[in-house]
Amino acid sequence: MRLAVFTGSSPGHDPLFAEAAGRFAAGLASHSVGIVYGGGRVGLMGTVADSALAAGGEVIGVIPDALQSAEVGHTGLSRLHVVGSMHERKQLMADLADGFVALPGGIGTLEEIFEAWTWLQLGIHAKPIAFINVNGFWNPLLAGLDGMVGAGFVTDEFRNALIVEETAEGLLEAIVRWRAPQRKWRRPAEIPGS
Numbered sequence: 738m739r740l741a742v743f744t745g746s747s748p749g750h751d752p753l754f755a756e757a758a759g760r761f762a763a764g765l766a767s768h769s770v771g772i773v774y775g776g777g778r779v780g781l782m783g784t785v786a787d788s789a790l791a792a793g794g795e796v797i798g799v800i801p802d803a804l805q806s807a808e809v810g811h812t813g814l815s816r817l818h819v820v821g822s823m824h825e826r827k828q829l830m831a832d833l834a835d836g837f838v839a840l841p842g843g844i845g846t847l848e849e850i851f852e853a854w855t856w857l858q859l860g861i862h863a864k865p866i867a868f869i870n871v872n873g874f875w876n877p878l879l880a881g882l883d884g885m886v887g888a889g890f891v892t893d894e895f896r897n898a899l900i901v902e903e904t905a906e907g908l909l910e911a912i913v914r915w916r917a918p919q920r921k922w923r924r925p926a927e928i929p930g931s
């Protein structure tokens with residue numbers, strides 16, 4: 738199994754984030770789960786790659802040439818794919834991965850995990866989507882998603898499809914139990930009987 742890991746290109750202010758990211762990455766490696774990630778050596782991205790590699794894990798990087806030339810690329814990976822754009826990067830990561838995991842991060846991490854989630858909703862893939870909730874980091878976001886369910890913009894099925902765990906072991910057990918929700922196209926209200 739290989740998981741796409743999306744996480745911050747910064748370390749965050751609290752050292753807890755890097756500790757948790759390193760523990761998580763080493764945990765995946767100890768269960769022979771490979772990592773596909775954005776290929777960077779910066780921030781929590783670098784922590785994830787270094788920890789997984791140190792634990793003997795496979796780490797595949799996918800990086801746009803613009804970031805590679807900005808010397809952001811990691812130089813010790815199992816494999817580093819240099820691609821032409823961020824879109825190519827995400828498509829190749831999605832093709833290489835059997836599931837998608839967000840560790841704490843910022844805008845890029847959000848964009849990547851939400852694209853993977855909306856691709857699940859559209860039926861483009863049937864792979865699990867997970868948040869690793871380090872010290873409750875994702876709680877405000879998850880509360881916002883619950884609000885979107887209540888407002889009628891996200892279905893219970895796709896909200897409940899999200900895996901929220903704190904450790905690699907918890908995630909892997911949840912993935913074994915996970916089943917893709919049945920996609921039911923919602924008729925746009927303004928088009929009766931469409």
Ligand SMILES: CC(C)=CCNc1ncnc2c1ncn2[C@@H]1O[C@H](COP(=O)(O)O)[C@@H](O)[C@H]1O
Binds near residue numbers: 774
């Ligand atoms: C030139 C330089 C320092 C660039 C640093 N910026 C980045 N470097 C590597 N990957 C990135 C960068 N920005 C976004 N990404 C992608 O988005 C996530 C990180 O964005 P963020 O820090 O959460 O918002 C990673 O999963 C990565 O795939």
